[in-house]
Amino acid sequence: MKQDSELAIRVRNMSRTFGDKLAVDQLDLDIPKGTIYGFLGPNGCGKSTSIRMLTGLLTPTSGDIRVLGYELPRQAELLRTRIGYMTQKFSLYETLSVRENLDFVGQIYSLGRQQRRQRIDELLRLYSLGDHQKQMAGSLSGGQKQRLALAAATLHHPDLLFLDEPTSAVDPENRREFWERLFDLCHQGTTILVSTHYMDEAERCHALAILEDGVKRADGSPDQLMQDMGARVFEVSGDDLRALKTRLINQPQVISAAQLGTRLRVLVRKSEPQPQQWLQQQLLNQTSEEVRPSLEDVFVSCTGGHHV
Amino acid sequence: MSELGNSLSRTLAIIIKELRQLSRDRMTFALILMIPMVQLILFGYAINTDVRHIEVGVVDLSQSSWSRELLRVTAATQAVDFHHSYGSVQEAEQAITRGEVKAVLYLPADLPERLVVHPSFTGQGQTSRQPALTPAVGQWLVDGSDTLVASSIRGLRTLPLDEVAGRPHNPALPVLEVVQYFNAEQRSVVNIVPGLLAIILTMTMILFTSAAIVREREHGNMEFLITTPVKPLELMIGKITPYMLVGILQISIILTMGHLVFDVPIRGSALNILGSALLFIAASLTLGLVISTIARTQLQAMQMTIFILLPSILLSGFMFPYDAMPEPAQYIAEALPATHFIRLIRGVVLREAQISDMPADAIWLALFALGGLLVAAKRFHKQLE
Ligand SMILES: Nc1ncnc2c1ncn2[C@@H]1O[C@H](COP(=O)(O)OP(=O)(O)OP(=O)(O)O)[C@@H](O)[C@H]1O
Numbered sequence: 001m002k003q004d005s006e007l008a009i010r011v012r013n014m015s016r017t018f019g020d021k022l023a024v025d026q027l028d029l030d031i032p033k034g035t036i037y038g039f040l041g042p043n044g045c046g047k048s049t050s051i052r053m054l055t056g057l058l059t060p061t062s063g064d065i066r067v068l069g070y071e072l073p074r075q076a077e078l079l080r081t082r083i084g085y086m087t088q089k090f091s092l093y094e095t096l097s098v099r100e101n102l103d104f105v106g107q108i109y110s111l112g113r114q115q116r117r118q119r120i121d122e123l124l125r126l127y128s129l130g131d132h133q134k135q136m137a138g139s140l141s142g143g144q145k146q147r148l149a150l151a152a153a154t155l156h157h158p159d160l161l162f163l164d165e166p167t168s169a170v171d172p173e174n175r176r177e178f179w180e181r182l183f184d185l186c187h188q189g190t191t192i193l194v195s196t197h198y199m200d201e202a203e204r205c206h207a208l209a210i211l212e213d214g215v216k217r218a219d220g221s222p223d224q225l226m227q228d229m230g231a232r233v234f235e236v237s238g239d240d241l242r243a244l245k246t247r248l249i250n251q252p253q254v255i256s257a258a259q260l261g262t263r264l265r266v267l268v269r270k271s272e273p274q275p276q277q278w279l280q281q282q283l284l285n286q287t288s289e290e291v292r293p294s295l296e297d298v299f300v301s302c303t304g305g306h307h308v
Numbered sequence: 309m310s311e312l313g314n315s316l317s318r319t320l321a322i323i324i325k326e327l328r329q330l331s332r333d334r335m336t337f338a339l340i341l342m343i344p345m346v347q348l349i350l351f352g353y354a355i356n357t358d359v360r361h362i363e364v365g366v367v368d369l370s371q372s373s374w375s376r377e378l379l380r381v382t383a384a385t386q387a388v389d390f391h392h393s394y395g396s397v398q399e400a401e402q403a404i405t406r407g408e409v410k411a412v413l414y415l416p417a418d419l420p421e422r423l424v425v426h427p428s429f430t431g432q433g434q435t436s437r438q439p440a441l442t443p444a445v446g447q448w449l450v451d452g453s454d455t456l457v458a459s460s461i462r463g464l465r466t467l468p469l470d471e472v473a474g475r476p477h478n479p480a481l482p483v484l485e486v487v488q489y490f491n492a493e494q495r496s497v498v499n500i501v502p503g504l505l506a507i508i509l510t511m512t513m514i515l516f517t518s519a520a521i522v523r524e525r526e527h528g529n530m531e532f533l534i535t536t537p538v539k540p541l542e543l544m545i546g547k548i549t550p551y552m553l554v555g556i557l558q559i560s561i562i563l564t565m566g567h568l569v570f571d572v573p574i575r576g577s578a579l580n581i582l583g584s585a586l587l588f589i590a591a592s593l594t595l596g597l598v599i600s601t602i603a604r605t606q607l608q609a610m611q612m613t614i615f616i617l618l619p620s621i622l623l624s625g626f627m628f629p630y631d632a633m634p635e636p637a638q639y640i641a642e643a644l645p646a647t648h649f650i651r652l653i654r655g656v657v658l659r660e661a662q663i664s665d666m667p668a669d670a671i672w673l674a675l676f677a678l679g680g681l682l683v684a685a686k687r688f689h690k691q692l693e
């Protein structure tokens with residue numbers, strides 16, 4: 001158990017309803033300072049709603065929220081200068097140029113003229129936006145917009161950075177580059193909370209929470225999650241995999257069976273005492289071998305398999 | 309930097325941002341310039357039914373000093389200009405058919421005899437019981453195809469003959485005298501142009517700001533903006549300041565065009581005009597801001613604006629005189645900034661009054677603006693609903 005002062009975010013029983021829809025259900029979080037923490041979950045699982053409550057934008061229906069030691073939503077205004085928020089939808093001004101947008105943000109955070117120019121030049125260089133500084137933000141590509149949004153969110157050197165699905169409009173190459181920047185920021189001491197529905201991204205986080213329907217299904221470091229997973233993973237190869245799959249997913253012991261090319265990836269519950277032998281009995285002329293679980297397997301087993 | 313410095317920096321950031329966005333929004337920019345011009349011309353000409361300087365002729369068979377005096381008085385109305393003289397009614401009719409003139413004034417040879425028995429000439433116009441039996445002193449031959457010209461000439465029928473008779477105006481009609489002093493030609497456009505300031509400003513000022521907050525919400529900018537340290541009051545002041553400049557620009561356009569195109573006299577000092585305009589602009593802008601904090605979509609904001617605009621046109625004294633309205637309508641009118649502004653600006657522009665001559669209206673506008681700003685800032689929560 002970490003000391004409270006080492007936690008950037010400490011949340012107990014955070015819930016939020018919209019009408020009679022429960023968007024976030026009794027969430028507990030402990031996010032240590034200086035780490036990259038992930039929210040992994042499908043569309044509509046409550047990632048954005050949780051982030052909005054943690055930034056003070058939404059009032060929780062119930063629960064205790066402490067962010068950087070401030071109690072939310074009561075002390076939200078004190079938190080403002082210490083957090084940065086990159087929204088899921090691009091929220092800078094499309095009819096302002098890249099530099100004008102950053103200039104605006106700099107003024108909003110009361111940076112002096114000299115200081116502002118220096119910082120903006122630095123950010124333009126860091127996020128390779130120098131050639132686009134006169135371009136209107138609305139005409140930037142997805143990746144450029146995302147880098148501009150990150151530059152704007154970090155302009156005032158926040159201690160805590162919220163990124164809501166930052167890479168949804170970005171190609172894999174740019175995504176790698178983006179994550180390099182995040183690790184740079186983390187190295188400089190920034191705590192980062194990032195939401196995503198990409199497994200490879202979640203796997204880069206120091207720790208993550210898997211969310212489904214507003215409920216936290218599991219949390220911990222990716223390795224920990226894979227170790228603690230309630231299932232064993234096998235890959236079956238051979239003939240007639242479609243028929244085998246149909247047969248397997250009707251068995252209570254099987255969480256999921258998904259085809260990957262010429263192999264069938266099968267998750268068998270650990271509650272089955274002899275998973276390997278059990279699976280072998282189900283096979284006809286196929287062979288199986290146990291493999292190392294991936295984060296996707298963790299995700300599938302936590303969320304009950306009905307997503308795959 | 310001090311807290312005040314930070315606050316100024318944030319307000320300035322919003323102002324600069326708004327000005328930049330405005331300068332790039334060609335549609336809005338065009339509207340800012342076009343609305344006053346188009347409205348002024350539409351209202352100016354549409355309501356201005358009194359046409360002036362119509363080319364007319366005369367058939368003067370009496371050739372007397374009376375007839376010359378009658379022509380002088382008629383020409384002094386500026387409604388008609390006597391360009392041609394004809395020897396007979398037939399010649400005059402041909403001239404009208406040719407389109408040479410729109411109308412001809414026919415003065416018969418026995419004009420002096422007709423004049424002396426005419427009640428308007430003898431000063432008994434008000435008491436004459438049998439006007440139908442009184443022979444006219446002359447006759448207008450009018451090209452009826454142009455209804456506007458025809459109705460203007462018809463307006464000349466009742467020309468007061470006091471002046472021809474060399475008597476002063478009938479002192480029993482003091483109201484008329486006041487109106488004539490400022491608008492001797494009875495032109496409605498003189499009253500309309502200052503009133504039009506109120507209508508155009510209500511329209512544009514409320515329209516622009518009522519969308520100001522909603523638009524940022526709809527575009528998703530608000531989610532970022534409210535996680536920054538910007539305060540509601542800073543945001544509100546930053547939002548309205550650029551439009552103060554826009555309002556002043558529009559006022560200059562309307563008054564300049566009104567002066568050049570419609571000869572509206574500008575009598576008040578520029579300082580008084582600017583002062584009353586700024587008060588009204590501020591009141592309208594903050595009203596727009598309040599709407600903006602209530603509306604959830606730009607469409608709703610637009611509908612609410614029209615809800616304010618209609619009574620402003622109908623009840624503010626722009627269309628109908630305030631005193632002629634039923635009492636409940638007067639209460640509503642009192643609540644509208646436009647009513648107070650129309651009183652102020654008509655006083656300043658037409659009667660050379662000072663703002664200090666009408667303190668109640670000025671103070672009311674100032675309080676309205678201040679109240680609106682505070683309500684808008686209070687209503688604006690830095691939260692997503
Ligand atoms: N303002 C709102 N009013 C009503 N329902 C809402 C509102 N905001 C979110 N919800 C509902 O709450 C649930 C969680 O939404 P949220 O936006 O947090 O999901 P998410 O995990 O961010 O999804 P995505 O990956 O699509 O962004 C959804 O079912 C959504 O419909």
Ligand SMILES: [Mg+2]
Pocket residue numbers: 047048049088164165
């Ligand atoms: Mg979301």
